[in-house]
Amino acid sequence: MSENYLILGAGGGIANALARTLKGQGAQVFLAGRNQAKIESIAQELNSPFLIIDGTDFTQVEQAVTTATETLGGLDGAANLIGSVLLKPAHLTSAQEWTGVLHTNLSSAFALVRAASTRLRPEGGSVVLMSSAAAEIGLSNHEAIAAAKGGIEALVRSAATTYASKNLRFNAIAPGLVQTSLTERVWNQPKAAEMSRSLHPLGRFGTVEEVARAIQFLLSPQQSWITGQVLGVDGGLGKLKSLARPQ
Numbered sequence: 001m002s003e004n005y006l007i008l009g010a011g012g013g014i015a016n017a018l019a020r021t022l023k024g025q026g027a028q029v030f031l032a033g034r035n036q037a038k039i040e041s042i043a044q045e046l047n048s049p050f051l052i053i054d055g056t057d058f059t060q061v062e063q064a065v066t067t068a069t070e071t072l073g074g075l076d077g078a079a080n081l082i083g084s085v086l087l088k089p090a091h092l093t094s095a096q097e098w099t100g101v102l103h104t105n106l107s108s109a110f111a112l113v114r115a116a117s118t119r120l121r122p123e124g125g126s127v128v129l130m131s132s133a134a135a136e137i138g139l140s141n142h143e144a145i146a147a148a149k150g151g152i153e154a155l156v157r158s159a160a161t162t163y164a165s166k167n168l169r170f171n172a173i174a175p176g177l178v179q180t181s182l183t184e185r186v187w188n189q190p191k192a193a194e195m196s197r198s199l200h201p202l203g204r205f206g207t208v209e210e211v212a213r214a215i216q217f218l219l220s221p222q223q224s225w226i227t228g229q230v231l232g233v234d235g236g237l238g239k240l241k242s243l244a245r246p247q
């Protein structure tokens with residue numbers, strides 16, 4: 001029997017890479033998110049079912065989990081890849097921007113935990129959320145996004161404890177800077193790119209495939225003894241002090 005997974009935020013680059021990775025290993029995927037054109041494109045490529053939803057809306061996320069379960073014949077796990085990037089100091093961040101960051105990142109994560117915790121297979125399953133290295137270390141102009149991602153990490157630990165008796169696992173991935181359309185304004189500007197690259201001890205940015213493989217690892221039932229963890233996939237950014245690299 002194939003494994004079945006739900007991907008929220010399925011229009012993004014990491015989500016596309018994850019869907020391809022899971023399908024390539026024989027799993028079935030259900031795609032959900034609000035970018036209809038992008039989701040329809042990857043759904044057609046992979047011949048996968050999909051649903052257009054607002055991932056910050058609890059009712060719509062419940063609908064996505066229920067529909068995925070019914071369509072695929074059960075659900076082994078789910079990943080929330082809905083997210084945003086706001087690089088502003090606190091004093092320049094408006095109330096609207098703050099609310100937007102929290103809803104997009106933290107509310108969508110909570111909505112998936114809330115819905116999936118009662119709908120994954122009775123024998124157990126896995127939920128993976130998206131944090132950031134910014135929740136681990138202090139990065140300037142990251143106050144809003146760091147707060148939201150820090151909340152996700154706390155959510156992972158609490159949910160992992162609450163639902164352990166049901167054999168449900170909750171973990172998170174914490175990437176450094178990954179080259180996606182969402183972060184293009186950083187890596188596509190030479191000065192900003194060089195500054196950001198220098199913070200990563202391995203001296204380069206991540207790829208969507210590298211992050212996707214880490215998510216697949218945590219989703220897999222083969223990792224049935226891993227829960228409540230935050231896995232840094234960040235070129236060392238979150239834990240190591242970077243020194244100037246030799247030219």
